[in-house]
Amino acid sequence: MSSLLEGARRLLGRRSDLAGQIGGLQQAVDQARGRLAEEDLAPAAAIVERAGARLRLSPDHTVVALAGATGSGKSSTFNALAGVDLASTGVRRPTTSWATACLWGGPAGAEELLEWMGIPQRHQTTRDSMLDKGREAKDLRGLVLLDLPDHDSTEVAHHLEVERLIVLADLMVWILDPQKYADAAVHQKFLAPLAGHKDVMIVVLNHIDEVPRDKRQGMIEDVRRLLALDGLEGIPVVATSATTGDGIPELKRLITQRVQDKKASRARFRIDVHEAAERLDTACGSAPPRELTSATRAELTAAVADAAGVPVVVDAVQRSSRLGAARATGWPPLTWVSRLRPDPLKRLHLDLDTEGREMVVSARSSVPEATQVQRARVDTAVRHVADEVSGGLAQPWVRAVRRASTSHGDDFADAVDRAITSTPLGAGKVPLWCRLVQVVQWLAILAVVAGLGWLAAVAVMDFMQLNPADPPHYGGLPAPTLLLVAGLAIGLVLAAVSRVLVRIGARNRARSADRRLRQAISGVTEEMILRPVDSELEAYKKVREGLQRALA
Secondary structure (H helix, E strand, O other): OOHHHHHHHHHHOOOOHHHHHHHHHHHHHHHHEOOEOHHHHHHHHHHHHHHHHHHHHOOOOEEEEEEEOOOOOHHHHHHHHHOOOOOOOOOOOOOOOOOEEEEOOOOOOOHHHHHHHOOOHHHEEEHHHOHHHOOOOHHHOOEEEEEOOOOOOOOHHHHHHHHHHHOOOOEEEEEEOOOOOOOHHHHHHHHHHHHHHHHHEEEEEOOHHHOOHHHHHHHHHHHHHHHHHOOOOOOOEEEOOOOOOOOHHHHHHHHHHHHHHOOHHHHHHHHHHHHHHHHHHHHHOOOOOOOOOHHHHHHHHHHHHHHOOHHHHHHHHHHHHHHHHHHHHOOHHHHHHHOOOOOHHHHOOOOOOHHHHHHHOOOOOOOOOOOHHHHHHHHHHHHHHHHHHHOOOOHHHHHHHHHHHOOOHHHHHHHHHHHHHHOOOOOOOOOHHHHHHHHHHHHHHHHHHHHHHHHHHHHHHHHOOOOOOOOOEEOOEEHHHHHHHHHHHHHHHHHHHHHHHHHHHHHHHHHHHHHHHHHHHHHHHHHHHHHHHHHHHHHHHHHHHHHHHHOO
16 A cells, blocks of 8 residues: 555545545455556556645545636636735736646645645745735635636747646636637536546536627527536536626635535545546456366366376386385285396386485486377466456456466476475385284295205105104195195295285275375465466456446
């Protein structure tokens, strides 16, 4: 929140409608910056700055600007309202080359205001300091009356000065001449563009004394007709004569009402803020953002997982788990063959256990690169995300959402690869039951070795005619033969049963690894694709909230 806006809040009160409207427009501008075109934001930003500064400087003063063409009697009207000749007058050429200010109620509190408006001190007069008019006009206390340069001057600087001060005034009084009140220049350049400000405008038909009495009312009605064509229907029209004083009391009464209720500046800026908010609202659009469906999220994760080689890794986990468990549960005399086969995960530079994973976490894996079809599928899924949530939004926001969805494109592939290498795959540890089977297998081998050794010893002793003792029999079989047969049977049967269990366990580990890998990839897509998109949608919501407050 800018310091200017904070100043306006302090002066108007935290609950002021105007302060809330300015704050809403400020929020909309801040959140839309970088997303909407600068030419759409600049007018609203200027209004926030101008309104905040004006209200912070002096909300108790009412700035009334008299504007008119050469010879319209603007300066004469200024003098008539001030009650003393302050501005030079003339009819043949622009005589007001700079803005002149007259203050009622003393300069206290108005110095910064006039400095901000660019009125030099030498062009300021305090109404109460004039000795010939010493009594204070209490009903006009706080009035700052400006006599602007002639808007039809041939000097470009005069045009610029009028345009600059018109937007800073709280109440605009347009002085028209009976001979030039239909001039297209004043209607097209000033009056029609300010149609939205008719609540803070007064039109004066001056030199009414030069018009025959029977034609005055018809001329006034014609002025009202032209103003209605400009969108200013119902605006006060006062017929005056600075020379005779006709209409001057009525004009002063209208100005006095605005000064006393102290609402002119607020009304002016409420209109400015509302108009700026309407223009920004048109550029921004009002369609509600859509929510991202779970199906689209799943589609994105699936596309990225496929391109990142998750199916390859999962298959490697299954084969690696099966290989490791087979080595632990297979028949020991044959398991050495499996040790000649390389581990599928290590070939992908994906280690099996926690220690190894910590060693390779910063390295890239050797998962095959994504094919062109896989990359296209990822691009399509990302675009689908952006299109789904931005559907119906204005084109600037659609472009902002699409930019956000690809804002981390250069780092995305590396982040996905790091997610894969740092995800525990659960394939390195052999299950406890495999260890138990391994123990039984070695016991079976020992039984086979013991049986063979015993039979060999009996055979040798019999060959050497040493009359060996008969071995004990169990179930009709000698003990050595029973050890040999039982060991072989247990080992082979256990290996066969374990192979089935190993395949089931490997599939379970593969499914678990697939789930963890997709969760990791989902975290990356959330961080690098969905969160930036959500940030844009949140900014859009805040712009809409700000505009709603500004338009309230």
